[in-house]
Amino acid sequence: MAVVALSSLFYLLAAWLVMRRLQVQREAGAGSWLLTALAAIMLHALFHVLAWRAGAGVDLHFFSALSLVGLGMAALTTLYAAAGHMGALGVVVFPVAALCLLGDALAGGSSARALGWRLELHAWLALLAYATLAIAALLAMMLWLQERALRRREFHAWLRLLPPLTELESLLFRTIWAGFVLLSATLLTGVLFVHDFFAQHLIHKSVLSALSWLVFGALLLGRWRRGWRGAKAVRLTLVAMALLVLAFFGSKFVLELLLRRV
Structure with missing residues (x-):
């Protein structure tokens, strides 16, 4: 749960940093929130890797799939922002990714299997x-x-x-x-x-x-x-x-x- 808590915290911090930067119209060169978002994404991915290693294979039950989609959205948002496009998406996407991750962690795995x-x-x-x-x-x-x-x-x-x-x-x-x-x-x-x-x-x-x-x-x-x-x-x-x-x-x-x- 420490990985989940840290990842969620970094997601929320990244969203706050995005909002703060946009409010002063300084989206370009947003190095601080990009690094924070990358940390959140890496911890989010680590959570799934550890869960899969502890189980019998890839877990794609409802909450796990939702969490993985949230992870993908966060990663795409970060890639867009790194290319200079639509960093504002992070204000919505990062909290959503955090909620999806928390939902998966609280629900627990249920269908891990080798596919x-x-x-x-x-x-x-x-x-x-x-x-x-x-x-x-x-x-x-x-x-x-x-x-x-x-x-x-x-x-x-x-x-x-x-x-x-x-x-x-x-x-x-x-x-x-x-x-x-x-x-x-x-x-x-x-x-x-x-x-x-x-x-x-x-x-x-x-x-x-x-x-x-x-x-x-x-x-x-x-x-x-x-x-x-x-x-x-x-x-x-x-x-x-x-x-x-x-x-x-x-x-x-x-x-x-x-x-x-x-």
Whole structure:
């Protein structure tokens, strides 16, 4: 629990440092909070490694999967910030990662087992896809808030904390592209490596994941052919992400926490 406490503390400290730096408009060169975030991420990862070594293999029960997605989101946010993009995401993402980690630690492991490299590859691709597309959903919400404020001529102080509208939109679609590729690889490895991919307890997960893939694909095609942007892009991103959350965490919640099936 010491690792969990330290990681959570560093996450919250990093979020506070991000907020403080943004308030004085000094996001560039944010070395202090980046180091703090890296420490939190490393401790977060260490927690999972130690848990897996203590168990029989990779643990991907509901809370563990949620924690790993939070870890992925924190890592992506830190990478974005290191490249000079959207360090403001850390204000939301780092506390979320801390909560996910605490939830996993308090819940305890329940389904650690050896999966084999094929299923592990499928699982890791899925977690990376969810983390990447969750970041895209956050960017979409920020884009919607920014556009709404500008349309209403409400020039709030927080608008200065975001990049220009075109830069934010460009970052959103680059993130969606990355997540779409990962989601495509997830579905492909699922078809190839999961023998009961269309079994009764997985059919709703498979269908919802495929629907999410179709919505993201339609959005990217519409962006390429018709220049879709703004409110349409935001709506489709959030709809696709909602389908993905229902596909993975919705099904795991029902099966593992309600029906007690692993």
